[in-house]
Amino acid sequence: MNRSSSPLWELTRARVVEFLREPEAIFWVFIFPVLLAGGLGIAFRNRPAESLRIGVADGPGAAALAARLDSFPALRAFPMTPAEAADELRTGKLALVVVPGDSVTYVFDPTRSEGQLARRVVDDALQRAAGRADPRVVSERHLTEPGSRYIDFLIPGLLGLNLMGSGMWGIGFNIVQARRKRLLKRLLATPMRKSHYLLSYGLSRFVFMILEVAALVGFGWVVFDVRVHGSIFDLLIVSVVGALAFAGLGLLTASRAQTVEGVSGIMNFVMLPMWIFSGVFFSYARFPDALQPLIQTLPLTPLLDALRSVMIDGAPLSANLARLAVVAAWGVASFGAAVKIFRWN
Amino acid sequence: MNGIVEVAVRCQGLEKRYGDVVAVDGLDLEVYAGECFGLLGPNGAGKTTTVEILEGLLQPDAGELEILGTHWGTDDRALRQRLGVQLQETQLAEKLTVEETLRLFRSFFDRGRSIDEVLRIVELEEKRAAWVSRLSGGQQQRLAVACALVSEPELLFLDEPTTGLDPQSRRGLWDLVLDFKASGRTVLLTTHYMEEAERLCDRVAIVDRGRVIALGTPGELISRLGGEHVVEFALANDDPAVDNWLRHVEGVQDVRREREGIFLTVREVHRTVPALLSALRRHDVELTSFTTHHASLEDVFVSLTGRHLRDE
Numbered sequence A: 001m002n003r004s005s006s007p008l009w010e011l012t013r014a015r016v017v018e019f020l021r022e023p024e025a026i027f028w029v030f031i032f033p034v035l036l037a038g039g040l041g042i043a044f045r046n047r048p049a050e051s052l053r054i055g056v057a058d059g060p061g062a063a064a065l066a067a068r069l070d071s072f073p074a075l076r077a078f079p080m081t082p083a084e085a086a087d088e089l090r091t092g093k094l095a096l097v098v099v100p101g102d103s104v105t106y107v108f109d110p111t112r113s114e115g116q117l118a119r120r121v122v123d124d125a126l127q128r129a130a131g132r133a134d135p136r137v138v139s140e141r142h143l144t145e146p147g148s149r150y151i152d153f154l155i156p157g158l159l160g161l162n163l164m165g166s167g168m169w170g171i172g173f174n175i176v177q178a179r180r181k182r183l184l185k186r187l188l189a190t191p192m193r194k195s196h197y198l199l200s201y202g203l204s205r206f207v208f209m210i211l212e213v214a215a216l217v218g219f220g221w222v223v224f225d226v227r228v229h230g231s232i233f234d235l236l237i238v239s240v241v242g243a244l245a246f247a248g249l250g251l252l253t254a255s256r257a258q259t260v261e262g263v264s265g266i267m268n269f270v271m272l273p274m275w276i277f278s279g280v281f282f283s284y285a286r287f288p289d290a291l292q293p294l295i296q297t298l299p300l301t302p303l304l305d306a307l308r309s310v311m312i313d314g315a316p317l318s319a320n321l322a323r324l325a326v327v328a329a330w331g332v333a334s335f336g337a338a339v340k341i342f343r344w345n
Numbered sequence B: 001m002n003g004i005v006e007v008a009v010r011c012q013g014l015e016k017r018y019g020d021v022v023a024v025d026g027l028d029l030e031v032y033a034g035e036c037f038g039l040l041g042p043n044g045a046g047k048t049t050t051v052e053i054l055e056g057l058l059q060p061d062a063g064e065l066e067i068l069g070t071h072w073g074t075d076d077r078a079l080r081q082r083l084g085v086q087l088q089e090t091q092l093a094e095k096l097t098v099e100e101t102l103r104l105f106r107s108f109f110d111r112g113r114s115i116d117e118v119l120r121i122v123e124l125e126e127k128r129a130a131w132v133s134r135l136s137g138g139q140q141q142r143l144a145v146a147c148a149l150v151s152e153p154e155l156l157f158l159d160e161p162t163t164g165l166d167p168q169s170r171r172g173l174w175d176l177v178l179d180f181k182a183s184g185r186t187v188l189l190t191t192h193y194m195e196e197a198e199r200l201c202d203r204v205a206i207v208d209r210g211r212v213i214a215l216g217t218p219g220e221l222i223s224r225l226g227g228e229h230v231v232e233f234a235l236a237n238d239d240p241a242v243d244n245w246l247r248h249v250e251g252v253q254d255v256r257r258e259r260e261g262i263f264l265t266v267r268e269v270h271r272t273v274p275a276l277l278s279a280l281r282r283h284d285v286e287l288t289s290f291t292t293h294h295a296s297l298e299d300v301f302v303s304l305t306g307r308h309l310r311d312e
């Protein structure tokens, strides 16, 4: 009987099948990011600004004053005794206390932004009710349309994080286990091409990359109406480059490690800076300027910038070539180094 | 194929050190094409190290070797096409089924058997859809051998293939090796089991501390003891002084002491036993046990080294 099927195909198939039979892996790669997106999306959803709680101390005309303030949507006013008012103000339940009289007195904590805000809104309301006219007509435009919310920022961030995590963990663990169980040595005793073995990891990452993108982007779209403003095809290209780059990095971190604990340590060491600095959950612009050159050299940073540029700004690939080049350079360099130093037994 | 190869494996002056440990210490070996050759030796003798060097998985520190008429480093992939390898300790991928595992290994070879045929040979047909992690130890061991057979190799390396197998599976594996040999192919196996070596191997090399200390057919090695039988007995009031006169009992070739008692190597049981019994009576020593058996490779090993092959 002649050769039954291609070794590269069989190796890749084995990778994919093995992964799908690992429930924990499925959870961390597909379910966890979706849960994280859901949780953060709800926690940081855009709410209508909460109305400010105002206390009106007992005194002449207090009830009428409270009713008037309460009629403004931004304010909720409660008449109460001065003692109650002082108490609630101190514990932060009230933003401001109005003491009625010939001249109205505002009691508030100027170091709390809520107090400052309440002072302006209450004063506006009272002055206008007393007949003040504003000479200038203004209008407002509110930023709540899809594309500018936190969840729109978050979904590409989590996508990049996921491409990094599953590339590193998925490949690293599998290889170290195969080495520890002497399966690598056994494979080496066959005429298998080493390059086929390493390549099969890249190919299986390609398969899972498509599923990961579909899971996260699909979830964001269905639940939070997060749109991909650029082309889906461009998004996939960026994701492929990212997935392969981190596959290379995963291969490199696992290329010599003998134990699962060892490889976990190395991976955490490699990934932690990117978790923090690359702008997954918030913009890396918050870090000091001195750190920026360093941040820009991490592979996850340009990947996230490219993902956001395609998803949020609808930019074409041509606008992201420099970023993709940095990501790809990481992939090529780490793959090349991994092949050089890889330990088979 | 390269036509008929007279010598399947030849190595000379093989050496391998791990730091201070000399695992293989100047080992010479010749395995003829078509024979089943056994490497016998206690734990740590250097069997696995030797076999893995021959398989091209370890680099020797010194020595020459020739496998199927060629050398490692010329065209390794072509050579590997002709070898079947079972390593002493390999855990195959746990989440693949038996059939998937075999299909994977089969895909590396240009020629070979069908999966069905291999499954039948190792009697794992009912387990073809089972995950490797769900197989018993013995079944995993058989699968490891199956992976070595998918390619119909010219030369098969088996490193302790029957360790951990029940008696029935062990016999099944012996049949497999004998069939393989009957088709004119070569087997090199390592084992701790004397019975296995005597049943399967045309020739054996006894290895100790990284060197071959005896080589020949099992029959030759046993007859080199000077006797084909062993008389084994224990005394009620044992005294090392009895050895002095035991040596002079008619037909006794060798005397040795073990935890279980005294072992005599003898050529003719029917002459020596009566002489021994009367000598015991004469010296007024009482027997507490007495048996005889055919000499085995175990006896050969003990007489050569004073140690046992296996610590049982």
Ligand SMILES: Nc1ncnc2c1ncn2[C@@H]1O[C@H](COP(=O)(O)OP(=O)(O)OP(=O)(O)O)[C@@H](O)[C@H]1O
Binding pocket: B018, B021, B022, B023, B041, B042, B043, B044, B045, B046, B047, B048, B049, B050, B088
């Ligand atoms: N990777 C290694 N590092 C250090 N020492 C090793 C290594 N592999 C083997 N050795 C040592 O080399 C010697 C020979 O080992 P080897 O595995 O070849 O013995 P063996 O005859 O196969 O034994 P067993 O019957 O137990 O399988 C032993 O003393 C062992 O401790």
Ligand SMILES: [Mg+2]
Binding pocket: B047, B048, B049, B088, B159
């Ligand atoms: Mg061994």
